Amino acid sequence: MVVVFESYAGLAGRVLAAPARLGRTRLVAVDGPSGAGKTLFAARLADALGGIGPEAVRPPVVHTDDLLDGWDDQLTFWTRLERDVLRPLRSGRAGSYRCYDWVRRCFRPEPVSVSVSPVLIVEGVSTSRAAAGPDLTLAVFVTAPQSLRLARAVARDGPGILPELRRWHDTEQAHFAADDTQVRADLVVDGDPGLPHDDRHYYLARPGTAGRGGIPCRS
Numbered sequence: 001m002v003v004v005f006e007s008y009a010g011l012a013g014r015v016l017a018a019p020a021r022l023g024r025t026r027l028v029a030v031d032g033p034s035g036a037g038k039t040l041f042a043a044r045l046a047d048a049l050g051g052i053g054p055e056a057v058r059p060p061v062v063h064t065d066d067l068l069d070g071w072d073d074q075l076t077f078w079t080r081l082e083r084d085v086l087r088p089l090r091s092g093r094a095g096s097y098r099c100y101d102w103v104r105r106c107f108r109p110e111p112v113s114v115s116v117s118p119v120l121i122v123e124g125v126s127t128s129r130a131a132a133g134p135d136l137t138l139a140v141f142v143t144a145p146q147s148l149r150l151a152r153a154v155a156r157d158g159p160g161i162l163p164e165l166r167r168w169h170d171t172e173q174a175h176f177a178a179d180d181t182q183v184r185a186d187l188v189v190d191g192d193p194g195l196p197h198d199d200r201h202y203y204l205a206r207p208g209t210a211g212r213g214g215i216p217c218r219s
Contacts, residue, residue: 004204005197008048011187015045015119015138016052022135023090028121029128031181032142033172034165035149037191039063041142041202042123048200049119060114064124066099069107071164074171075126085114085122086135092116125172129179141185143205144192 020026030042042061050058062085067077085095096111114120119137128139146169153165175181182188193203 005201006204007201008044012048012052018137021137023092025089026119026137027135028138029132029136030123030140031128033149034168035152036142036144038123038142041189042121046121059117059119059121061121061123067097068100070105074168075175089116126175128181139185140187140189141182142189142191148192
C-alpha cells in the first residue's frame with residue numbers, strides 16, 4: 001500500500017473552501033474509538049485552521065467527554081448537543097453547553113459558549129453518526145489497534161477505569177457496526193502509523209478513497 005501523509009494545513013484549506021451546512025458554520029466531526037487519537041487530530045486541525053488568513057481565529061472544539069452525563073450516556077448525549085449547540089448554530093445563533101465533572105459526577109453550573117464561526121469541530125465517539133450527515137462538511141474517523149487504545153486510556157485515567165472502559169469499547173464497536181461509521185467517513189486516519197512524520201501531517205489509513213473526487217471534504 002502506498003504511504004500517504006497529508007498536511008493539516010492542506011485539509012484546513014479544503015474545509016474552508018467547502019460549503020457550510022450547519023447554518024453559516026462548517027461542521028467537522030472527528031469520530032473513532034476511544035484512545036485512537038481523536039483529540040490530538042482535532043487539536044492539530046484546529047491549530048491549522050487558526051493559522052489561515054490574516055484574521056484567522058482558531059475554531060471552537062467541543063469534546064463529547066464534556067457532554068456525557070457519566071459512563072451510561074455514551075451515545076444518548078446527542079439530544080443535548082443538538083438542542084444546545086447544533087440547533088442554535090443552524091439558525092445563526094451562538095450555542096452553549098455545560099461541562100460534566102467526572103470527579104463530582106455532575107454538570108458544572110457555568111455554561112461554555114460556542115460562538116457562530118466559520119468552522120466548529122466536534123470530537124468524540126459517535127460525532128459523525130448518520131443523524132449528523134446533513135450538517136457535516138467533513139467526517140473524520142480515527143482508528144488504532146485496540147491494545148494500543150486500551151493502553152493509552154489506562155495511562156491517561158488509571159487502571160480503575162478498566163471495567164467501564166471494556167464495556168465502553170463493546171458499546172462503541174456495536175454502534176460503529178450498526179451506523180457504518182467508518183464506511184461513511186470522508187477521511188479515515190491511522191492514529192498510530194508507526195512511521196516517521198512531523199506533527200504537521202497525519203497518515204491516511206484509506207488512501208485514495210476519502211471524499212469525492214479524491215478530496216476529503218464533502219462538495
